[in-house]
Amino acid sequence: MAWFKREKGAIENPTPVDERSVRTEGLWTKCSSCRAIIWKKDLEANWEVCPKCDHHFRLDARRRLELLLDDENWVEYDADLASNDPLHFVDTKPYAQRLKDAQEKLGVKDAILTVEGRLAGRPVICCSMEFGFIGGSMGAVVGEKVTRAIERSLAQRQPLVIVSCSAGARMMEGAVSLMQLAKVAAALARLDEARVPFISILTDPTTGGVSASYAMLGDLNISEPGAMIGFAGPRVIEQTIRQKLPEGFQRAEFLLEHGFLDAVVPRKELKSYVAQALGFFLDSP
Ligand SMILES: [Zn+2]
Numbered sequence: 001m002a003w004f005k006r007e008k009g010a011i012e013n014p015t016p017v018d019e020r021s022v023r024t025e026g027l028w029t030k031c032s033s034c035r036a037i038i039w040k041k042d043l044e045a046n047w048e049v050c051p052k053c054d055h056h057f058r059l060d061a062r063r064r065l066e067l068l069l070d071d072e073n074w075v076e077y078d079a080d081l082a083s084n085d086p087l088h089f090v091d092t093k094p095y096a097q098r099l100k101d102a103q104e105k106l107g108v109k110d111a112i113l114t115v116e117g118r119l120a121g122r123p124v125i126c127c128s129m130e131f132g133f134i135g136g137s138m139g140a141v142v143g144e145k146v147t148r149a150i151e152r153s154l155a156q157r158q159p160l161v162i163v164s165c166s167a168g169a170r171m172m173e174g175a176v177s178l179m180q181l182a183k184v185a186a187a188l189a190r191l192d193e194a195r196v197p198f199i200s201i202l203t204d205p206t207t208g209g210v211s212a213s214y215a216m217l218g219d220l221n222i223s224e225p226g227a228m229i230g231f232a233g234p235r236v237i238e239q240t241i242r243q244k245l246p247e248g249f250q251r252a253e254f255l256l257e258h259g260f261l262d263a264v265v266p267r268k269e270l271k272s273y274v275a276q277a278l279g280f281f282l283d284s285p
Contacts, residue, residue: 168208
């Protein structure tokens with residue numbers, strides 16, 4: 001049976017990622033949807049949308065801002081806000097180490113960028129989530145940055161656009177993460193009372209505590225084709241309700257059909273769609 005057992009050292013000291021990627025990283029990539037071989041530069045130039053089948057790959061937080069905003073002259077807020085690991089949480093490795101690794105790898109302090117910039121000439125407050133940072137999870141920092149963005153939006157009476165991409169609340173901050181849901185939702189209620197528009201863009205994936213708070217509280221909730229959106233995973237739901245889930249469950253198109261979304265917009269039309277919607281909210285007499 002010895003060969004079934006994984007050597008302890010094999011897990012702790014795998015081939016260094018750098019070595020592996022140097023050997024295998026090519027100029028080409030395979031589309032996970034249609035299996036077409038695509039030149040990486042083509043995919044990049046096409047905003048990470050497969051030129052063959054229109055499959056929408058994930059976009060990182062910064063590229064997302066480049067897609068939506070007019071130029072890169074945006075002002076970033078609260079860039080230095082970082083978690084202090086309130087629970088001193090340890091799972092397979094200490095949370096403090098996870099944070100440090102993600103910060104070093106991505107050059108950001110947490111899973112969201114909050115900026116002020118221009119969208120089709122109009123000043124907006126824009127938040128963009130980074131899935132690469134611990135699954136885009138929402139802990140105290142994400143909750144606080146979103147709340148401050150909402151408050152800024154309210155004080156300056158500038159529309160708010162939040163792009164969600166998240167696995168949900170951050171388990172390593174436990175109840176502190178869950179409290180963010182109420183905090184953000186309360187701030188959004190104030191924004192709503194002041195009649196400042198908020199457009200929520202739900203991208204693949206938007207789940208858990210993020211879908212259960214600000215992502216679903218937009219004046220408009222829009223998504224990209226094929227995006228996975230939900231609260232709990234399909235297996236958990238099937239086991240709870242003891243029923244087979246329908247085809248396409250938790251995909252953007254299914255949610256649109258059932259009234260949970262206002263629109264599914266292809267990435268290339270996203271900016272013009274948001275610009276038009278803001279015009280509708282703000283320019284009508
Ligand atoms: Zn494809």
